[in-house]
């Protein structure tokens with residue numbers, strides 16, 4: 001049967017683009033493993049000065065032939081270059097200098113390490129979960145370790161932080177605020193940005209004790225004061241009161257039963273007319289919001305409790321908790337900012 005397809009131009013044309021899409025999807029795995037392995041062995045930092053693969057292997061204690069082949073793979077991905085004055089030495093490209101050197105403000109190494117861990121611990125169970133349902137993977141506060149929070153900081157700095165600030169700067173009610181709570185603020189970068197936006201804002205980060213002690217204090221130490229810290233578990237402990245704004249970003253991927261009590265707690269902590277500003281992934285359009293589709297599936301593999309809501313459903317939960325939604329804005333799919341005002345009693 002294969003003979004009839006070999007010289008058939010129509011078959012060739014109709015297969016070509018579909019095959020390329022399938023093949024590129026399949027190859028994403030190889031590319032990711034090359035990248036994450038290089039990050040794990042700090043190969044990019046070692047190549048701050050160009051080196052042959054043997055010099056690199058000796059410096060990092062790696063196998064010489066394997067290192068040469070890994071460098072070739074990275075060169076094919078435009079993460080390294082071998083051209084120019086360096087002869088047989090490998091050097092960094094502009095992209096790897098910007099995103100893969102630890103000293104760069106745009107370093108993405110912790111995010112890549114987190115993605116590798118997530119792929120191994122969670123995505124590796126997809127087939128099993130498909131047959132037997134979500135896995136019993138314990139999900140507690142220990143997920144939020146230093147490396148996880150650094151990964152969140154790296155993701156924020158590459159666009160969502162700047163887009164959020166641009167959106168909020170336009171909001172007069174936000175700019176008139178005095179006291180702002182950054183609930184589940186983790187790394188504290190949003191709080192630092194608020195304090196820079198208006199030095200008169202009094203900003204507070206709330207997070208687990210191990211996060212505040214393990215990373216937030218260190219990150220905000222580079223900032224000139226004015227940021228308060230509260231340690232606790234937002235599901236059990238008080239979050240303070242008298243706020244004009246509660247900002248909450250990528251914290252509330254929860255089912256209704258545990259989400260609504262948190263929204264009500266936020267409502268109680270706000271002054272009359274105060275704002276809830278939520279920034280989360282929302283799953284509104286399956287083809288547009290592909291990252292949210294994968295995120296939601298990943299949650300379900302590993303426990304089946306957490307989930308990504310549509311923005312309409314999320315707005316319903318917000319309104320059921322004593323707010324009136326005043327603004328919904330996409331800040332780069334699938335993230336949306338939802339601004340809601342506390343309804344005065």
Ligand SMILES: C[S@@+](CC[C@H](N)C(=O)[O-])C[C@H]1O[C@@H](n2cnc3c(N)ncnc32)[C@H](O)[C@@H]1O
Pocket residue numbers: 144149152153156183184185186187206207208211232233234235248249250251
């Ligand atoms: C995905 S990170 C988001 C960090 C930051 N808001 C951002 O958008 O980059 C979730 C944050 O919420 C915090 N968090 C989650 N559940 C919490 C809880 N029950 N009590 C206190 N903090 C919590 C985590 O420690 C972590 O810092």
